[in-house]
Amino acid sequence: MTGTPTLRLTSFAHGGGCACKIPAGELEDAVRGLVGQTGPDVLVGVDDGDDAAVVRVHDDLAVLSTADFFTPVVDSPYDWGRIAAANALSDVYAMGGRPVVAINQVGWPRGVLPMELMTEVLRGGLDVGTQAGCPVIGGHTIDDPEPKYGMAVTGVADPNRLLRNDAGVAGMPLTLTKPIGVGLLNNRHKQTGEVFEAAIASMTALNDVAAREALAAGVTAATDVTGFGLLGHLHKLCRASGIGAVLERSAVPAVDGALDALAGGYVSGGTRRNLDWVRPHLSVGPGVTEDDLLFLADAQTSGGLLVAGEVPGYPVIGHTVAGSGIRIS
Incomplete structure (x- = not known):
């Protein structure tokens, strides 16, 4: 259906x-x-x-x-x-x-x-x-x-094996277990009626396997990526843990069709508010565009896990560092 x-x-x-x-x-x-x-x-x-x-x-x-x-x-x-x-x-x-x-x-x-x-x-x-x-x-x-x-x-x-957003340490890879961009596709769906099966498949996929694999890999710090976008949830994890992060824009996977929706201007108000909130904590490298930032701030629904640690089989999109703020390259 x-x-x-x-x-x-x-x-x-x-x-x-x-x-x-x-x-x-x-x-x-x-x-x-x-x-x-x-x-x-x-x-x-x-x-x-x-x-x-x-x-x-x-x-x-x-x-x-x-x-x-x-x-x-x-x-x-x-x-x-x-x-x-x-x-x-x-x-x-x-x-x-x-x-x-x-x-x-x-x-x-x-x-x-x-x-x-x-x-x-x-x-x-x-x-x-x-x-x-x-x-x-x-x-x-x-x-x-x-x-x-x-x-x-x-x-x-198990209280001794929790994943928490305040348990991150510097020098760890950042792993993302689902592509992002469903917010762009949902906004396009709302405005046009087009149905995007890739977005529905992503949003209905459970994070149970990713969580078990993170625990098996010895991870202690994680959060899920939902309405505050990848940048917002990464900022919250870094702030709670007292660390900073480096994010590689080219390493962040997109749901099929999301970048076309971005080019078409299907950016929600929630995504723009996410970027406004986190922008003071960003350091943006050369070549990173405003559209790149909107993509990274895209308000997700039922997104994946953002893990401070490497989980085999999922893309590494950056790493944690000492200090504060998020550097995007």
């Missing part, structure tokens, strides 16, 4: 996917006074903006908790459900955990969109949960003028 239906879900949303996130700078200002929720068993809180909260319940068991939802990113309700579920589960994988239960979160304009479409959204989420071995049991729905869907996910992990 990846064809474009007659009734276009994306036309009912002001934004799409993780591009509809509140801008990073505004969000950090809003929660600045809410940090510091600490305790001996709170292993990861809100302080560094990591992917999920982590609380230790036993010496060898930690519980992870996260929630993620967004407006339609594609017009197919089934694919939207799959993408949103994969995106929510990704937060657990990005911490090195295993999802064990999820519940749905739905906002639906019940007098405007048929309930049968909501059923298809939920079916897509259930199918991805089944693929992940994570039961999807119940949830919460509201009557909402704008359709929204996602999940709250609970996971488990």
Whole structure:
């Protein structure tokens, strides 16, 4: 069900996917006074903006908790459900955990969109949960003028083998486990109705294998690449770890069709806000264009893992360094 239906879900949303996130700078200002929720068993809180909260319940068991939802990113309700579920589960994988239960979160304009479409959204989420071995049991729905869907996910992990965004050290390669550019294709889809199978395949692919392989490689620092773009999430990892990074533009893979969408000007407002936020922390080498920066800041939905360490089989796109900021060559 990846064809474009007659009734276009994306036309009912002001934004799409993780591009509809509140801008990073505004969000950090809003929660600045809410940090510091600490305790001996709170292993990861809100302080560094990591992917999920982590609380230790036993010496060898930690519980992870996260929630993620967004407006339609594609017009197919089934694919939207799959993408949103994969995106929510990704937060657990990005911490090195295993999802064990999820519940749905739905906002639906019940007098405007048929309930049968909501059923298809939920079916897509259930199918991805089944693929992940994570039961999807119940949830919460509201009557909402704008359709929204996602999940709250609970996971488990070994507290001594977490992937964290504050555990990076200088001198490590940077590995990216999915190509970027789905935000450009999603924006083009919203404006034209064209369907991009490569983008859907990327967004519905789970990060479970990449997370297991990162742990097997001895990695301790990682995050996933979602609404704040590759540059935004790399900046957050570097800031939390007290390091800098060098990023090689030519080494960053693009989803098929993304660079054509970039050339066509299909850049979302969320991507431009990402670049505005991170630009003060960038040092740009000769030959790196504004379009290159917009590509690197592209607001991803259900992106891959960004790993401070080498994971065999995935491209190395740069390396961490002592100091601060991001140098792009």
